[in-house]
Amino acid sequence: MLKQHRGDAKSDGGYRAGFACFVGRPNAGKSTLTNAIIGQKIAITSSKPQTTRHVIRGVLHRPDGQLVLVDTPGLHRPRTLLGERLNDLVRATWSEVDVIGLCIPADEEIGRGDRFISGELAELKATVLAVVTKTDLVGKEQLAKQLLAVSELADFAEIVPVSAVSGDQVELLVEVMGRYLPPSPQLYPDDMLTDEPEHVLIGELIREAALEGVRDELPHSIAVVVEEIQPEGRLTRIFADLYVERSSQKAIVIGARGARLKEVGTQARAQIEELLGTKVFLDLHVRIAKDWQRDPKQLRKLGF
């Protein structure tokens, strides 16, 4: 059972601000929900587990408060040094937030993964809400069953069903999360949407494009370093390196006569243009960093 939540929701009308994050097993819909709330592509979503790498914050401004969303990668059994660092990162993030939304998909049975995570959350001081995601995928009856099952999983402060895809109840979820934030002055300036440096966001967009279609072959083997961003009026020149671990992986990423790499560039460029609001010239190089996932020096260089 989850411990007492810190500070119950109050309705004193004062300004509240604080940090929140979504947790849950892989594919639970955390990134999609984060994006739906912030309203811009700031985190990376995919149909394959464990692709969210960096802790990315989105800042949601409301008249009565400010919700800072932190996006964490999923907790999983570490097999490499990278895996261990990711888990440390997840736990460190969890201990710093005020509100945690445990995401549980409406269309899948509650399993060991969900129990494991809710057990871990019991140790924290944050208020824990259950968020039943992907409600558009199930009928009323199945949703009712899932809500009941979730209520038996732990003592959640609230249980909120949402669909990030249809937008149903997303606004309500934000309001509920806001109620559990501590009274606090504004934490970030009004015009701030995310404090993640541009080059990390751009790197994530490139990585996402590079993984498209080859996730089964190279799920964790691609890292991206954005070397240079040169704004030139309405054009931005970006120089980036895509790191793989072996030459066989390099061949996959580049494709026959460079066809895949070209596709990756086109797709990433479109996304980056949307992010920056300028035309983009993207210069991509594929390089080999042998066993970068196991080498602390390489990991540091690649930003982990």
Ligand SMILES: Nc1nc2c(ncn2[C@@H]2O[C@H](COP(=O)(O)OP(=O)(O)OP(=O)(O)O)[C@@H](O)[C@H]2O)c(=O)[nH]1
């Ligand atoms: N139909 C439907 N699909 C959703 C919804 N939210 C997420 N999905 C899909 O579920 C899959 C996983 O979503 P993500 O947001 O990447 O899940 P995640 O929990 O961030 O996954 P990890 O990064 O692997 O931990 C994607 O294919 C999404 O498109 C939703 O509300 N409705």
